[in-house]
Amino acid sequence: MEDQNDESSTNLIINYLPQTLSDEEFRSLFLSVGPITSSKIVRDKSTNYSYGFGFVVYERAQDAQRAIETLSGLQLQNKRIKVALARPGGDQIKGANLYVRNLPTPWKETELNKLFDPYGKIIQSRVLIDLATGVSKRVGFVLYDTRDEAENAIKCLSGKTPEGCTEPIMIKFADDNTKKIKQQGSVQYVPIPNFAAGGPMRTQMNRFQRFNPMAGNFNSQVPGMAPSQQGYTLFVYNIGFLATDRTLWQLFSPFGTVQKVNIMLDHEKNQCKGYGFVTMTNITEAQNAINCLNGFYFQGKPLQVSFKNQNQNQNQQVPLTN
DNA sequence: TGGCATT
Numbered sequence: 001m002e003d004q005n006d007e008s009s010t011n012l013i014i015n016y017l018p019q020t021l022s023d024e025e026f027r028s029l030f031l032s033v034g035p036i037t038s039s040k041i042v043r044d045k046s047t048n049y050s051y052g053f054g055f056v057v058y059e060r061a062q063d064a065q066r067a068i069e070t071l072s073g074l075q076l077q078n079k080r081i082k083v084a085l086a087r088p089g090g091d092q093i094k095g096a097n098l099y100v101r102n103l104p105t106p107w108k109e110t111e112l113n114k115l116f117d118p119y120g121k122i123i124q125s126r127v128l129i130d131l132a133t134g135v136s137k138r139v140g141f142v143l144y145d146t147r148d149e150a151e152n153a154i155k156c157l158s159g160k161t162p163e164g165c166t167e168p169i170m171i172k173f174a175d176d177n178t179k180k181i182k183q184q185g186s187v188q189y190v191p192i193p194n195f196a197a198g199g200p201m202r203t204q205m206n207r208f209q210r211f212n213p214m215a216g217n218f219n220s221q222v223p224g225m226a227p228s229q230q231g232y233t234l235f236v237y238n239i240g241f242l243a244t245d246r247t248l249w250q251l252f253s254p255f256g257t258v259q260k261v262n263i264m265l266d267h268e269k270n271q272c273k274g275y276g277f278v279t280m281t282n283i284t285e286a287q288n289a290i291n292c293l294n295g296f297y298f299q300g301k302p303l304q305v306s307f308k309n310q311n312q313n314q315n316q317q318v319p320l321t322n
Numbered sequence: 323t324g325g326c327a328t329t
């Protein structure tokens with residue numbers, strides 16, 4: 001009872017970290033709750049690429065608990081981080097992730113969980129959604145607490161046609177994604193432009209926004225965002241009064257196809273009002289531009305970049321007029 | 323066959 005400060009109650013795993021979050025930002029965020037023993041974003045050893053999760057060990061269990069309560073669900077850039085006690089490591093939790101195919105199209109995580117729940121403790125699950133159409137890819141993942149549970153689920157469910165399904169579901173152990181991050185695909189890891197990379201460190205406050213964890217699903221990738229036939233329009237705020245259309249082209253072209261840019265002008269002063277819009281063709285490229293440019297200092301001020309249709313959630317600075 | 327759940 002006395003020693004509640006062993007690692008089982010002080011070691012936290014943090015999931016859904018934004019790709020560009022630095023180790024320093026990560027550390028200082030969790031330091032704001034109390035003294036910590038260690039912090040680490042898990043990265044590829046050779047490329048330093050973040051796997052999107054990390055660990056923090058607090059000195060005191062009570063601070064770890066408070067970090068869970070106060071920081072889980074915090075929106076960082078385009079992500080909502082999740083903070084939870086880390087499970088004790090060990091061989092039994094490795095290889096516990098399942099890949100599932102032939103799911104009924106309407107199924108979400110709720111239905112997937114219901115099917116897999118009887119065979120073990122589900123840590124995380126996901127149904128893959130086509131981002132452009134919003135339609136299920138009929139493929140999902142179920143991560144169990146232990147390998148044994150995953151094996152059991154395979155044994156019991158493989159080839160079965162569960163209630164609500166019209167064909168047998170296919171279950172396999174999932175590929176270990178964290179060990180071989182895709183290097184192919186040019187938009188996966190586009191370097192940020194030099195002026196952003198070399199600039200001062202971003203402030204945190206402009207990117208930290210409270211979020212009610214009960215209001216949303218941790219699994220949703222791009223909440224509140226709707227594709228349009230004309231492409232994906234981004235709202236760019238704090239771009240400065242000297243900005244022109246050309247500025248937006250220069251900022252966003254490195255991330256993919258830019259269809260259109262539109263600087264909002266103050267016609268009396270004949271200068272930029274400090275914000276504009278950029279329409280990109282490809283949602284992945286648009287998202288990557290957001291990941292890389294949101295929060296970065298540009299000419300002395302932190303840019304705010306988001307999907308235009310998402311702005312109602314994000315400390316709106318100006319009314320949306322187009 | 324995941325914008326990444328065990329360092």
